[in-house]
Amino acid sequence: MGIAIVLILLALGSVLFHFLSPWYFTPIASNWHAIDTTISITFWVTGIVFVAVAGFMAWALIRYRHRPGGRASYQPENKRLEGWLMVVTTVGVAAMLAPGLLVWAQVIEVPHEAMVVEVVAQQWNWSYRLPGKDGKLGTVHPRFVSDANPFGINPADPHGQDDVLAQTPELRLPVGKPVKLLLRSKDVLHDFAVAQLRVKMDMVPGLVTYSWFTPTRTGSFDLLCEELCGVGHFSMRGRIVVDEPGAYQAWLERLPTFAQAASRAPGNAVAGKALYATCAACHGAGGEGNLAMNAPKLGGQGAWYLERQLRQFKLGARGTHDKDVFGKMMAPMAATLADDTAIADVVAYIGTLPDARVAATIKGDVDTGRRRYATCAACHGAEGQGVAATQAPRLQGMSDWYMARQLKNFREGVRGAHPQDVYGAQMALVAGMLADDAAAGDVLAYINTR
Structure with missing residues (x-):
């Protein structure tokens, strides 16, 4: 009797949990209502079967419970019952599969007017390629992949040449226009999933x-990798932003084409030397850094990373948090660089400075x-040398006190919380694995041995 009551x-x-639970589908933001309908049908069919089976088991436990003097009868087969079970099971399975087949037919039939976007996954980043004015994507091959040509x-x-x-990790799309995603991985299995768009x-x-x-x-809308792709899987996040057509077009026009990226002139170190005079007041004439001025070492750091951080300061994605005292000091300094050319010039000059190891x-x-650093190494490299493909800067030989402060900022939400700081948000997730300053200190002590 007790078991029967438990089953009921x-x-x-x-x-009750199904109907009263606050956790259910996220509000849909695409045309795929049919997917929700298919899942709902599956819930109804399996739910009815579950209740029926549980109810039958409870009834059987009560109806055929042991009684003094009672005897069980042995019935090896019942063709009538087996026939009914076969018919009911067939109808139930068909009710679940048929809608899915109809939806799948829609999934594989892409509208002719759909715009095309290539999505490229790599541990643990997302990037995107869109056709240029010719409306066609260029061919790719792994042998062409390099830091200068990450798409291959x-x-x-x-x-x-005109591919955009x-x-x-952020992709913008126009509202109301069909989009075909070409999905490509450069290393291991990944999975493109956006819950609100019902894409997976x-x-x-x-x-x-x-x-x-x-x-x-x-x-x-958050973009997640829903395939276990390595130790940094949990931090492989991106963002799909759906805009009005005008805002989308403005975003698109700001992006470089493959030809523009390939022909981009390197920064002028001579012009950058004059611009660096402002930086030298804190970071030192040789870019060696200055603890007293809270200015980290710059010499030896990757040019791509320095350029990105200077742009982040200029855009307000860094140095605007109330608790980021030293970031606020850096923001007006970055503002003295008028444009991307000035940024490239000063970074080019920094590239000529000596890479002297700091104490x-x-x-x-x-x-x-060493054990904790295994997660860091997946992006920053086994020796902390930095990896441009994973957007992870050099750690080896850099100012450890500065890295300690940044790890704390990431853990406390001072850095990485700005909507435009997409890589900072990724780093904040990883920094959260370090419970306190002592754990961060252990990692930095190991980095100092590299």
Whole structure:
């Protein structure tokens, strides 16, 4: 009797939880209502079967419970019952599969007017490529992949010269226009998933998979990798922003084409020397850094990273948080650089400065730090040398006191909280694995040995 009561309560509780639970589908932001309908049908069919089976088991436990003097009868088969079970099971399975087949037919039939976007996944980043004015994407091949050509675009293909490149986890799309996603992975299995858009598709190395949807409302939606792709899987996040057509076009026009990126002139170190005079007051004439001025070492740091941080300061994505005291000091300094050319020039000059190793100021348990650093190494490199492909700066030989402060800022939300600081948000997730300053100190003590 007790088991029968438990079965009844389990069935009743499951039904009530389904209807009363605050956790359900996220509000849809695309055309795929059919997917929700298919899932709802599956819930109804499996729910009815679950309640029926649980109810039958409870009834059987009560009806055929042991009684003194009672005897069980053995019935090896019942063709009538088996026939009914076969018919009911067939109808139930068909009710679940048929709608899915109809929806799948829509999934694989992409509208002819759909715009095309290539999504490229790499541990643990997202980037995007859009056709240029010719409306065609250029061909790609792994042998062309490099820091200067991360998409692996064939430089001899004329269709690739005007391809628009978005080397950022954020992709913007116009509302109301169908979008076909060409999904490509550069390393391991990934999965492109946006809950509100009802899009989820695996990305397989060596293959190009695809999916499509029509965004129906503006907004910002989280992009997640829902395939276990390595130690940094949890931080592989991006953002899909659906804009009005005018705002989308403005964003698109700010992005470089492959030809523009390839022909971009390097910064002028001579012009940058004059601009660096302002920086030298804090960071030192040789870019060696100055603890007393809270200015980290610059010499030896990757040019791409320095340029990005200077732009972040100029845009207000860094140095605007109330608790970021030293970031606020840096923001007006970055504002003295008038444009991207000035940024490239001063970074070019920094590239000529000596890469002198600075003295370590952090003490910690090196062995513990070595184990903790395994997660960091996945992006920053085994030796902390920095990896442009994963947008991870150099750590080796840099100012450890500065890194300690930044790790604390990431953990406390001082850095990485700004909507435009997409890589900072990713780093904040990883920094959260370090419980306190002592844990961070152990990692930095190990980095100091590299």
